[in-house]
Amino acid sequence: xxxxxxxxxxxxxxxxxxxxxxxxxxxxxxxxxxxxxxxxxxxxxxxxxxxxxxxxxxxxxxxxxxxxxxxxxxxxxxxxxxxxxxxxxxxxxxxxxxxxxxxxxxxxxxxxxxxxxxxxxxxxxxxxxxxxxxxxxxxxxxxxxxxxxxxxxxxxxxxxxxxxxxxxxxxxxxxxxxxxxxxxxxxxxxxxxxxxxxxxxxxxxxxxxxxxxxxxxxxxxxxxxxxxxxxxxxxxxxxxxxxxxxxxxxxxxxxxxxxxxxxxxxxxxxxxxxxxxxxxxxxxxxxxxxxxx
Amino acid sequence: xxxxxxxxxxxxxxxxxxxxxxxxxxxxxxxxxxxxxxxxxxxxxxxxxxxxxxxxxxxxxxxxxxxxxxxxxxxxxxxxxxxxxxxxxxxxxxxxxxxxxxxxxxxxxxxxxxxxxxxxxxxxxxxxxxxxxxxxxxxxxxxxxxxxxxxxxxxxxxxxxxxxxxxxxxxxxxxxxxxxxxxxxxxxxxxxxxxxxxxxxxxxxxxxxxxxxxxxxxxxxxxxxxxxxxxxxxxxxxxxxxxxxxxxxxxxxxxxxxxxxxxxxxxxxxxxxxxxxxxxxxxxxxxxxxxxxxxxxxxxxxxxxxxx
Numbered sequence: 138x139x140x141x142x143x144x145x146x147x148x149x150x151x152x153x154x155x156x157x158x159x160x161x162x163x164x165x166x167x168x169x170x171x172x173x174x175x176x177x178x179x180x181x182x183x184x185x186x187x188x189x190x191x192x193x194x195x196x197x198x199x200x201x202x203x204x205x206x207x208x209x210x211x212x213x214x215x216x217x218x219x220x221x222x223x224x225x226x227x228x229x230x231x232x233x234x235x236x237x238x239x240x241x242x243x244x245x246x247x248x249x250x251x252x253x254x255x256x257x258x259x260x261x262x263x264x265x266x267x268x269x270x271x272x273x274x275x276x277x278x279x280x281x282x283x284x285x286x287x288x289x290x291x292x293x294x295x296x297x298x299x300x301x302x303x304x305x306x307x308x309x310x311x312x313x314x315x316x317x318x319x320x321x322x323x324x325x326x327x328x329x330x331x332x333x334x335x336x337x338x339x340x341x342x343x344x345x346x347x348x349x350x351x352x353x354x355x356x357x358x359x360x361x362x363x364x365x366x367x368x369x370x371x372x373x374x375x376x377x378x379x380x381x382x383x384x385x386x387x388x389x390x391x392x393x394x395x396x397x398x399x400x401x402x403x404x405x406x407x408x409x410x411x412x413x414x415x416x417x418x419x420x421x422x423x424x425x426x427x428x429x430x
Numbered sequence: 431x432x433x434x435x436x437x438x439x440x441x442x443x444x445x446x447x448x449x450x451x452x453x454x455x456x457x458x459x460x461x462x463x464x465x466x467x468x469x470x471x472x473x474x475x476x477x478x479x480x481x482x483x484x485x486x487x488x489x490x491x492x493x494x495x496x497x498x499x500x501x502x503x504x505x506x507x508x509x510x511x512x513x514x515x516x517x518x519x520x521x522x523x524x525x526x527x528x529x530x531x532x533x534x535x536x537x538x539x540x541x542x543x544x545x546x547x548x549x550x551x552x553x554x555x556x557x558x559x560x561x562x563x564x565x566x567x568x569x570x571x572x573x574x575x576x577x578x579x580x581x582x583x584x585x586x587x588x589x590x591x592x593x594x595x596x597x598x599x600x601x602x603x604x605x606x607x608x609x610x611x612x613x614x615x616x617x618x619x620x621x622x623x624x625x626x627x628x629x630x631x632x633x634x635x636x637x638x639x640x641x642x643x644x645x646x647x648x649x650x651x652x653x654x655x656x657x658x659x660x661x662x663x664x665x666x667x668x669x670x671x672x673x674x675x676x677x678x679x680x681x682x683x684x685x686x687x688x689x690x691x692x693x694x695x696x697x698x699x700x701x702x703x704x705x706x707x708x709x710x711x712x713x714x715x716x717x718x719x720x721x722x723x724x725x726x727x728x729x730x731x732x733x734x735x736x737x738x
Binding site: 284 | 459460673697
C-alpha cells in the first residue's frame with residue numbers, strides 16, 4: 138500500500154513513512170489503544186486509591202461491582218487495582234526484554250557482518266545454535282540456569298531475541314558494506330566505528346524497525362507466559378501473567394480473575410501488532426518507491 | 431545439488447554439536463555451587479554434597495565431563511533424574527507420545543481452520559469477509575495461548591460442561607480443548623499464509639486460461655489454485671512443528687496433561703538439571719532434524735533449486 142503523495146508532502150523518506158503510518162487506520166487504533174493502556178497502568182493512582190497488595194479475606198472472590206469494577210481475588214485484593222499496577226510490570230518486561238535483545242543482537246550483527254571472516258562464521262554458528270531452541274524453550278533453559286525471578290525472566294527473553302536481531306542486522310550490513318558511499322567514507326579515512334555508527338546503522342534502521350515493534354509484542358507475550366508458568370514475578374507482585382496463573386485456580390467460581398488480566402495482555406500485544414503491521418506496510422512502500430526510481 | 435545436500439547436513443551436525451555444548455554447559459553456568467542450588471533447603475551435609483558431585487560427575491576436568499556427556503547422549507543415555515532417580519531418556523520417551531498426539535491434533539486444527547479461512551479471504555478479496563478474516567488473524571497472533579485456553583475452558587467446560595478442563599488422555603473429547611488452545615494461534619498464521627499465497631496464484635495466467643477453457647469455478651479453485659497455493663504453506667509446516675513443541679509447555683501445564691513440555695517446566699521448578707538438559711537437548715535436536723529435513727525435501731521437490 139503506497140499512500141498518495143502530493144508534491145508538497147514528499148520531503149524526506151523518513152517523514153513520508155511516518156505520515157503514511159499515522160494515516161493508517163490500524164496504526165491509529167493500535168496507537169490509541171496502546172497509549173490508553175500505558176496511561177491506565179502508569180497513572181494507576183489516578184484511578185484507584187487502593188493498594189494492589191492489600192488483602193481482605195472477608196471480601197474474597199466478590200464479583201465485579203461498582204466498588205470493585207473487576208471483582209476481588211482469592212484473598213480479597215481489588216482486581217482492578219492489581220490490573221492497573223500489573224500492567225506496569227507486564228509492559229516493562231516487554232520493553233526491557235526487547236531492549237536487551239536488540240542491543241546485543243544489533244551489536245553482534247554489525248560486527249559479524251562488517252568484519253566477516255572467522256568471527257562472522259563463529260557468531261553465525263552461535264546464532265544457528267541459539268535458534269535451534271524453539272519458541273519459549275531458550276528462555277526456559279536460561280531461567281533453568283539463572284533461577285526464576287522477574288529480572289531473570291527479562292534477561293532470558295532478551296537473550297532469546299538476540300539471534301533474530303543479529304541475523305537481520307548482519308544481512309543488512311552485508312548488503313550495505315559494498316555500497317559506494319561506504320567505500321567513499323573509508324577512502325576519506327573514516328574509522329570502522331564511524332562507518333558502522335554513522336552510515337551502516339542508520340541505513341539499517343528501517344529494516345530493523347519492524348522487528349523492533351513486533352518484537353515488543355512478542356516480548357510481552359513471552360514475559361506473560363513465563364510469569365504464567367510461575368517462573369517470573371514472585372507473589373504478591375501484580376503482573377498480568379502471574380495474575381492469570383493465580384486466577385486459574387478459581388476458573389469455576391470467578392471468571393473475572395482470568396478474563397481481565399488476559400485481556401490486558403491481549404490488548405497490549407494487539408495494539409503493538411497493529412502498529413507493527415502498519416510500519417511493515419510503510420517500510421515495504423518506501424522500498425518499492427525507491428526501486429521504482 | 432549433491433554438494434548442497436552435503437553442506438546442509440554438515441551445517442546441521444555442526445549446529446547439533448553447538449547445541450550439545452550449550453546444553454552441557456547448563457549445569458556449569460548455574461551461579462554459585464550447583465550442588466547447593468539442587469539441595470537447596472534440604473539439610474546439607476558434606477557427604478551429601480560429595481555424593482551429588484560424584485553422581486553428576488563434577489569432579490573430572492570439563493573436557494572429560496563433556497566427552498562423557500556427548501558419548502552417553504549419542505548412546506541414548508541422558509543421565510538420571512536427581513529427584514526420581516529414573517533414567518532421563520526413559521522419562522522423556524514416556525512423555526513424548528502425549529506431546530506428539532497433542533501437536534498433531536493442533537496442527538490439524540491450524541491447517542483446517544486456517545486453510546479454510548485463508549482461502550475464503552482470498553476468494554472474497556477486499557470484501558468484509560476478507561477484513562473479518564484478517565482481523566481474526568491479527569487477533570489470533572496477539573492472543574496469549576494460556577488466556578485463550580482459559581477462555582475456552584470458561585466456555586466449553588464451565589458454561590457448557592461439554593469438555594473436561596483437566597485432560598490427560600488422548601480421546602477426542604480430552605484432546606479437544608488442549609488442541610484448540612494450541613492450534614488456534616497457529617491457524618491465524620496459516621490463514622495469513624494461505625490468503626497471501628492464494629492471491630498470488632489466482633493472479634497467474636494459467637488460472638485465467640483454466641477459466642477461459644470453461645472449467646467449473648470449483649475445479650479451477652481446488653485443482654489449479656489451491657494445490658499450488660499450498661506449496662509454500664507446506665514447507666512452512668516444519669517450522670510450525672517447532673512452535674507447537676514450545677507452546678506445548680504452556681498448554682500441557684494448563685490442562686495438567688502429560689508431555690515433555692510439562693516435564694520441562696516441572697524439572698526447572700525441581701532444579702532437576704539432568705532432566706532439564708535432557709528435555710532441552712531432545713527438543714532442540716528434533717527441531718534441527720525437522721528443519722534439515724524440510725530444507726532437503728524442498729530441494730528435492732523443487733526443480734528450480736535443484737538445477738542451481
